Amino acid sequence: MPGENLTRVEAQQRRAIVDTHSYEVALDLTRGDEIFGSRTVVRFAATEGADTFIDLISGYVRTITLNGRDIPVSAHVDSRIALNGLASENELIVDADCSYTNTGEGLHRFVDPVDGEVYLYSQFEVPDSRRMFTVFEQPDLKATFQFTVTAPEPWQVVSNSPTPEPKKHGDGTATWRFEPTPRISSYITALIAGPYESTFSELTSASGRVIPLGVYGRKSLWQYLDADYIFDKTREGFAYYEEKFAYPYPFAKYDQLFVPEFNAGAMENAGAVTFTETYVFRSKVTDAVKERRVVTILHELAHMWFGDLVTMKWWNDLWLNESFAEWASTIATAEATEWTAAWTTFNAMEKTWAYRQDQLPSTHPVVAEINDLEDVQVNFDGITYAKGGSVLKQLAAWVGIEQFFAGVAAYFAKHEWGNTEVGDLLAELETTSGRELGTWAKKWLETAGVNTLTPLIEEAPDGTISRFAIVQTAPADYPTIRPHRLGVGFYSLRGDALVRVHRIELDVDGDRTDVPELKGIARPDLVLLNDEDLAYAKIRLDERSLQTAIDHLGAISDPLARSLVWGAAWDQTRDAEASASDYVDLVLRNIGAETESTTVRTTLAQLQLAANSYVSPEKRDATRERVADGLWALAQSAEAGSDSQLQFVTAFASAASTAQQWERVRQVRDGEVTFAGLDIDTDLSWQLLVSLAAGGAVTAAQIDAAQAADNTAKGGEFAAQAKAALPNAEAKSIAWESLVSRDDLPNTIVRAAALGFTQPAGVDVLGEFVPRYFDMLLPVWNSRTYQIAAYLITGLYPAALANVALRDATRAWLAANGEAAPALRRLVNENLAGVERALAVQERDAQ
Template sequence: MPGENLTRDEARTRKSLIHTHSYDIALDLTRGADVFRSTTTVRFSAEAGSSTFIDAITHTVHAITLNGAGIPVTAADGTRVILNDLADENELVIDADMRYTNTGEGLHRFVDPVDGEVYLYSQFEVPDSRRVFAVFEQPDLKATFQFTVTAPAEWQVVSNSPTPEAVKLGDGSARWEFAPTPVISSYITAIVAGPYDVVRSELTSRDGRTIPLGVFARKSLFAHLDADYIFEKTRQGFAFYEEKFDRPYPFDKYDQLFVPEFNAGAMENAGAVTFVETYVFRSKVTDAIKERRVVTILHELAHMWFGDLVTMKWWNDLWLNESFAEWASTIATAEATEWTEAWTTFQAMEKSWAYKQDQLPSTHPVVATINDLEDVQVNFDGITYAKGGSVLKQLVAWVGEEAFFAGVAAYFAKHAFSNTELADLLSELEVTSGRDLSEWSEKWLETAGVNTLYPEITTDPDGTITDFAIRQTAPDDYPTLRPHRLAVGFYSLGDGRLVRTDRIELDIDGARTEVGELVGRARPDLILLNDDDLAYAKIRLDDASLHVAIEHLSTIESPLARALVWGSAWDATRDAETPAREYVDLVLGNIAAETESTTLRTTLTQLVLASQQYVAPEHRADTLQRVADGLWKLAQQASPGSDAQFQFVKFFASAASAPGHLDAIAALRDGSEKLEGLEIDTDLSWELLIALAAGGRASDAEIDAALAADNTASGQQFAVQARAARPAVEDKRAAWSSIIDEDTLPNTLVAHTAAGFRRVQDPSVLDEFVDAYFDVLLGIWNSRSYKIAEHVALGLYPSPLASEQLRDATETWLEANAEPAALRRLVVENLAGVERALAAQARDAH
């Protein structure tokens, strides 16, 4: 991996020397299971006499020709090809064999265990188009891309341009010659090929064009594809964005492809978006997942404008792509689809992710320092996505939604098919809003850390407010106090509900802001800072409001207000201000009434984490018993067939440890005990089996039988997770060895094996892996692809130990290894989780 890096300085130098015009790329996908032929013709201008390099991660280079003259293949080192004595205008041809991958990077090759069919898809962000063709791999060297693909004649072949009629070649193969793309960056080009099934439709763009639509999935999964619903959300997104952005869709067609063994949720390839296959629902999923799929569909569609039409110059402005798509997809979901509580979902999931990331030692400004490709690989994080999206929500409140959209429309009009920096967007927003954004940008985008807001309230004996102020603090390491646009909500008890009775919206800044408008009013039962979640800041409740919130959390009428209170309670627990067992009490006492699926899912995830790692060790066994008992009771009492019932069962399975819990899970799975309305479908049956495995109650034969009944890609993933989840140290060693001692598992099986490895009821079974982890870490980083190395660095870290031993060993490794920076960052984040757990345990003990 280190030899594949590219620095920003190298990219700047190369950009100063050359200008790319076009790529003609011929791919032959009929040459076997290991490699494919790739012939790239790239035309570019250059400073005469200069030298540079082109990126190409090759298996074998057959020939290199520059301006008609052959170049020795020794100019290629497997990663780059050196180009000397360039002319004003150049034509370079590189003919090479490239490798398929099973890591989700480059051109991924998958064989369906159901029917033996082969499926391919490309994944190029950040630097992996060079695994498929020779390319100047940086976002500001845009060009047109024309693909010609030779593949089996019965396959579907999809790229960025509309799929042409195939020309059959007489040997069972065919050739597809795609039209050139518009001028785009290499990382959003795409090739997807295989016997995918497809549903087709179309829509009319605002400029009158007919836009063909396609939704694709593997044959063996196709029966579960709800294409009509996907088309409906797509049409709603098109209408919303074309109106708000004042610009029609910028490409000629829009295909959405669900592909196997995908590393991310989705990828915004221009006109050919790829999605993870878990978004094809073969079994029941939570409403949270259903809503998340809609947000993801609209996130990728927003990228067609923000990211694909207009692209950042370098990866330090990655946030411009991702934050904008995160914000835009949320507002589109809330205003254009049936998921009207999308901002509640955003608060419960995205903001909790952002606050967590922003309190790590590795936190960074939204506009991050990206020195090289390894830096950006680890920067697809809660700052780039969730904090950036939150900050944009704050900016919209700051400048006004109408002015914001007008500025964005002007930005697209001015910079279509080119590259930009942050200043280009802010300058348009300043024009449309009339506000100077330089200070706002400096404080919000160029500094790190999250502020905390506290209400300071004084009342007279009859409950009238005599003084009201909002105090703002910042962590010592990141002391910036920021301007916030926020609301203060007043909530009063009536008829057994906490209902908002008043709301004011204001700007605050500095360490203390007096709110004179509230003086003289009667104090309500609950005062909620950041009502409606406009600001990006942690909030605390005053003592009286906290008491009311804890007592009546389940009766708060507004789902968003409930999510804010849930979030505040969790922040206080993570910050070791509130004992973890008190948080457990709060959740078990109030969660039954929660109506929002993502709030439920997030809160239950936090409940399990708190009970397993944040509760003092001497109280942990009793707490885990109480949590599992409580979740099982909640499942039994929930409305039959409800989302809540489904989630309580799933989290009961994840928390179960005692023999009685495992008996209940086994009875559910074999049908001897039933919950009305709950179907034990394929995926839920696997989750219950994994819970039994983690409890030592699943044999090889039982796992083999389950896999024989579901010998699919998903079944294989569940099976390796079940085997790795078993509690014997021999099972953990086998899981470890399958990843570390061999390099054959595909990305998804590595991830699921690691998830099973970390699943423990007695964390001490992982003691022996502390030293082993640090012994292999650097070697894995240097020898494996980025995604596999990341799975190892995060997935095999024995975090369930949450012990001083693990903390000390991690600190020792960090002291001894100053490089590589990207790996250190992952380890630093692992350490931060352990340190936070130890602090929470100490608080809980007292």
């Protein structure tokens, strides 16, 4: 990574000199397995006589020509080409060879193990279009992009503009010449090429234009791709956004491509969105995953306006892309699709992520300070996405949803095809709402940390409330006290149900807000602050409410209220204010009644973290056994064929910790024990095999046999995870060497193997690798791409140890490496924070 960074100051200086007009990029994809030809013609204005640079990551530059004069190729150093003595108008031509990657960055090349077919796709956010062509790699230097691509004739070739008819050369190759794009940023340009299968549809935009729609996927997965459903959700999203944004879809077509070995959920390339193949369901998946796919589809569609039409000037305003797409996709899912409980899902998943991220030492304001590209790489986090989306939900409630959408519409109309900063949007919202937003923005967008809201309840002798107040606190490092719009719900037992009997909505500000309206009302069994989840804040349950939750959480009829109570109980546990053992009791007693798939999914993950890392060490073995037994009982009693049945079976397999439990896993996988309505399909069989591997109940040869039977990309990932999960030192060392000493494994295999390596069942062996972990940090950071380095630094950290020795070793490395890259130190600091929190929660649990 050295030499590939770009600072904000450098970007500002370059923008002051350069104004880009157009790119013509010619790519030759017929030069073999490792490199492709890349010839770029860039036309741009500049301050006459000025010097600057342009970006290109290439192992071989043939020629560089600036305004008709040859420049020595030695001008290309460390991913930059120096440009000196610029004219007022310039033409730069660079002819180079670039390299395919297997890291999911730049132009990724994948060979399908099923049929040997080659598939390519680009992934450029944040700074990786320079891996495919010569470019001023920063978002505020927009231009038109015209791609010409030579590739094997049978391939499909897709980019931002509609795919043209290729010119066939008679030698098995052909050339596609695309029309220029509108003025867009380089990171949302795209190229997807290979023998993809495809199907097409169309819709009529609010502008009256017919918009072609396409869905693409690999041949070997095509039978599983439910394109008609994807088209339906896309149409619903188009109609919703075009109405609410009062701006027609801005591009010529809309393709959605499911591509192999993808690092993220999806990427908002203009008119050519790429998705992870996780969203191609070859086996049964939970409703949580199905709903997440819909939210992702609408998230990327929202980006066509938020990010692609109007783009942030620099990455400190990344939230103008991601927070808005997160909020917009959730409200669109709730209001335009059948997934009407999307806000419950948002609370269970996104807010949980946000609250966790906001309590790490790396927390930052929504509008972050981004000094360079390495800063932004680590900033695709729970603040930029989930906290920002939560804050926007509160802002929309505060200014009024109609006024909010009106401000957004004005923002698009004023800044179409341009670049913006936070104040540009707030100015439009102030105009449409009549509210002053500078104070709000300072507290919510420019400061970090999450507030905690606690009910203060005094009770009269007759059982009524004599005083009710809401106490707001802030962490010492981030002491901002913020205004909140929230509800207070009172819930009481009525027969077998816990029902809401009273609710008020109010503004809360300051350290303490008295609520006289609640005086004289009978004290309920459960008091729920932030009822209906308008605010972004951790909430506390008073002692009586917490006991009610432990005994009756499943009896609450409203799924969003249940999610809030689940979240409050988890926050109190993570903050060492409640016992982890009590949290385990709460989950095992109530999760069987939970109906919302994402709530179940999130809560089961938290249950296993509590059992593996949060209960006191002397209770850990017994708790892990009890959790797995409890999940087995829940699986047996779940409705046949239900979503919860599948979740409980897979959670049981993941939690198994004794020989008897692994024998049950084997019996399920082999069909000796069956569950009505549950088929042991390909992916579930693999999940059970990974569990058996973690328990040492299968051999590497058996894993190889399973991979031979499922010789697919997904099978390869599961096999890598299973082998790395084998709980003996030899297997762990083999996995370690393949990940750290070699650099040839593709991104998804790295990710899967790291996940298996740190499986908690093998925790006894992980201690041997602590010194090796810290020895590898600097070499990995300095030699690998960002994405692979991040996978190794976070994925191989032996967090399951959760002990003082790991904490002290991590602190020692940080103390000794104060000059290491800030982004690297951030990743290590976040690892440390998890261990420090676990130790505090263990101490509370031991009391």
